[in-house]
Amino acid sequence: MLIALDEKNPRPIYLQIVAEIKRGIEAGEIREGEELPGVRELARDLAVNLHTVHQAYRELGRLGVVALRLGRRARVAPVRRRPASRAEIEASLVPRVAELLTDAFHLGLSPEEFRTLVARVIEDRHRKETRR
Numbered sequence: 001m002l003i004a005l006d007e008k009n010p011r012p013i014y015l016q017i018v019a020e021i022k023r024g025i026e027a028g029e030i031r032e033g034e035e036l037p038g039v040r041e042l043a044r045d046l047a048v049n050l051h052t053v054h055q056a057y058r059e060l061g062r063l064g065v066v067a068l069r070l071g072r073r074a075r076v077a078p079v080r081r082r083p084a085s086r087a088e089i090e091a092s093l094v095p096r097v098a099e100l101l102t103d104a105f106h107l108g109l110s111p112e113e114f115r116t117l118v119a120r121v122i123e124d125r126h127r128k129e130t131r132r
Contacts, residue, residue, distance in 0.1 A: 001021075001024060001029070001030060001036070001037065002024070002029070003017060003020040003021070003024075003042075003045075003046060004020060005017070005020075005046060005048070013048055013052050013056075014052050014053070014055040014056040014059065015056075015059070017042075017046070017048075017052070017053065017056035018056050018059050018060055018063075018065075021036070021056070021060060021065070021066075022060075022065060025065065025076055025079070030076055031076065032076050032077070032078055032079055033075060033076060033078075034075065034076045035073040035074070035075050036057070036066060036073060036075070036076070038073055039053045039054050039057065057074050060074065061074070064077055064080075065077060100114075101114060104117075
């Protein structure tokens, strides 16, 4: 499992680990039911504190991305087959989109430039998915 951390990224390391594991699952590099490396093993491989990896795994468990069981390695949870409820989507995504909009504002992007950027990212994703 390849996880790339960026020391220049202002996001906490544990959130970078969360994002990388979620990306790996989406890309099919990490499969449903697959065991993730143990906390100590991944901490050693990434040269980070084991508490950082533990925090990332707890967050992945909270999000339902991995299944956590005491004394066992984390396993990738079954991928959601049906979309979440409208309320769950709103609670999860709206605050993060609002934060992205604020970041875009501070980078000098207009709302239209932000829409164009999001549309481009969606299109790039779609192209990658159709190549699989």
